[in-house]
Amino acid sequence: MSEAAHSHGYIHEKDDYLKRLRRIEGQARGLQKMVEEEKYCIDILTQVSAMTKALQSVALGLLNEHMDHCVLDAAKAGGPEAAIKLKEASDAIARLVRS
């Protein structure tokens, strides 16, 4: 098993994430079309909120898998790596909570 396959838990659901990100890309294109056609502002904002929620959901999914795999593996292995992984995860969580 490759190093990447080992350390990046999310690849088990790679196709699912790619599908969700393609849908999010489609939402970004849809928003451009709405602005281009001068749609009603409130309707555009509704789409932005939906897109933000979809992005947030992808982020939470990736974070879970990261903790279930990388962080757990590092914790089991022990050593300084575990603390580094936890610090990284904490920082990523703080960015998500604050964004």
Added chain:
Amino acid sequence: MSEAAHSHGYIHEKDDYLKRLRRIEGQARGLQKMVEEEKYCIDILTQVSAMTKALQSVALGLLNEHMDHCVLDAAKAGGPEAAIKLKEASDAIARLVRS
């Protein structure tokens, strides 16, 4: 002045919004590439946070222009329209705050 030009304040900066949304679309494609290439989870999350902030910023910009134009115009005109516009704006704000 057309009805659209009258009611949709954001069109004054249409090109700016289109540019920002194209960049957001590019970020969505960049995220797919990162997942495709099995990049490190935390780096992907950093990009998701940046993209969420960019989206939020577009939403706040659109909301401001909406309030400066539609809501203000309706308020000046008076009548039930003003209350309807304010209710719509409030609901959009609540969705943004909670997403």
Added chain:
Amino acid sequence: MSEAAHSHGYIHEKDDYLKRLRRIEGQARGLQKMVEEEKYCIDILTQVSAMTKALQSVALGLLNEHMDHCVLDAAKAGGPEAAIKLKEASDAIARLVRS
């Protein structure tokens, strides 16, 4: 009618806001008790999320009343005051969305 009564729409529901804020104060005291008694971290976080939601809901309520009264009144009166009120409201919304 006093100036305060005129410009601050929320006082129509003053008692309701005071009740909600007293409950939020109680939640802050409850959290101290949980930390004091060394309750389980996850249970404390659940209470923090509930308290954050309660605060957010107070903020959205105050903002709505502010827009329905101050902003609307300023808009009807016309002049530079309307733009100032809208800018203030926009800034407050941005702080809420980003916090």
Added chain:
Amino acid sequence: MSEAAHSHGYIHEKDDYLKRLRRIEGQARGLQKMVEEEKYCIDILTQVSAMTKALQSVALGLLNEHMDHCVLDAAKAGGPEAAIKLKEASDAIARLVRS
């Protein structure tokens, strides 16, 4: 070392958390005073945003300590406990991100 001392990492900084929560309780009381005295809505909202940020910061601190202690210890010990702890942490993170 007591069980509580073992499993609840945050007690190492118990006094700090208590101090921060007392300040948050004070902010809740300050908000009641502002409403009582019919202060300007936007100033109240500014205080609500500050209080929300303070709460969020407490939550992120508690979460970090929880992961550094409980989750890490469970991961090292292995067995189903690690997965349970991670699931709990993920759920708490999702509540924070969405609140």
